[in-house]
Every structure is written in structure tokens, then in C-alpha cells.
Amino acid sequence: MTEQDRTPMEETEEVADAIEDDVAVGAFVTGGGPDSDNPQFLQPGEEIKIRTGADQPWDPEDLAVAQGRYPTPENIERARRELERDGAAAIERTVP
Incomplete structure (x- = not known):
């Protein structure tokens, strides 16, 4: 196990850059679609069709x-x- 593997994610340079510059952290990017963990937010005034x-x-x-x-x-x-x-x-x- 390398030193970097033992470093908590929140202490990595990548996370510091994300906080500083609002860039995505690769470990946090899922690439998946919207679900309960990755909701899709609507823009103001945008409507969604709900099927009942x-x-x-x-x-x-x-x-x-x-x-x-x-x-x-x-x-x-x-x-x-x-x-x-x-x-x-x-x-x-x-x-x-």
C-alpha cells in the first residue's frame, strides 16, 4: 500500500483543487443517471411529467x-x- 492510498480522500490535492476551483473530483463522479444518490435538478420554471x-x-x-x-x-x-x-x-x- 502506498502513502497516497492511506491518505484520506478529503486531504488529497485533487479534493483541495475541487474545493478551490469547483472542479469535479474523479472519485465522486459516477457517470450514472439520476437516482436517489444522484438526483437530477430542474431549472426554475422547468416542469417534469409525472406518470400516475x-x-x-x-x-x-x-x-x-x-x-x-x-x-x-x-x-x-x-x-x-x-x-x-x-x-x-x-x-x-x-x-x-
């Missing part, structure tokens, strides 16, 4: 099952009425 459960067609049977109910005729009818009355909100309450 209601973005796709739902049958009453699908809604009944998503609500944790067996697809009995009574549960399917209740889900049909809920979809008819509330539309996408019925789905959003169950599958956001």
Missing part, C-alpha cells in the same frame, strides 16, 4: 383488485360506480 396510476385505462375489475378486494360481482359493481362517479380520482386514491 390514472394515466392508463382501468376496468372496474382492475380497480376492485387494486383495492384488495376479490373481483366478485358486487365489488366490481362498486368499483364501476366509483369510477363513474370519481373518474381518475378513484384510481389515484388507490394507485397513486
Whole structure:
């Protein structure tokens, strides 16, 4: 093991340069896409399209099952009425 290998990263010249000049530190650059560790930030005024459960067609049977109910005729009818009355909100309450 070399002396440089034992030096804590925050004490390396590379990190000092990054702090001083705002340059990227190679060990910190992942090259990966956005995720929970590497979020992608939006510019002010920039919008993102969020896909929700209601973005796709739902049958009453699908809604009944998503609500944790067996697809009995009574549960399917209740889900049909809920979809008819509330539309996408019925789905959003169950599958956001």
C-alpha cells in the first residue's frame, strides 16, 4: 500500500483543487443517471411529467383488485360506480 492510498480522500490535492476551483473530483463522479444518490435538478420554471396510476385505462375489475378486494360481482359493481362517479380520482386514491 502506498502513502497516497492511506491518505484520506478529503486531504488529497485533487479534493483541495475541487474545493478551490469547483472542479469535479474523479472519485465522486459516477457517470450514472439520476437516482436517489444522484438526483437530477430542474431549472426554475422547468416542469417534469409525472406518470400516475390514472394515466392508463382501468376496468372496474382492475380497480376492485387494486383495492384488495376479490373481483366478485358486487365489488366490481362498486368499483364501476366509483369510477363513474370519481373518474381518475378513484384510481389515484388507490394507485397513486
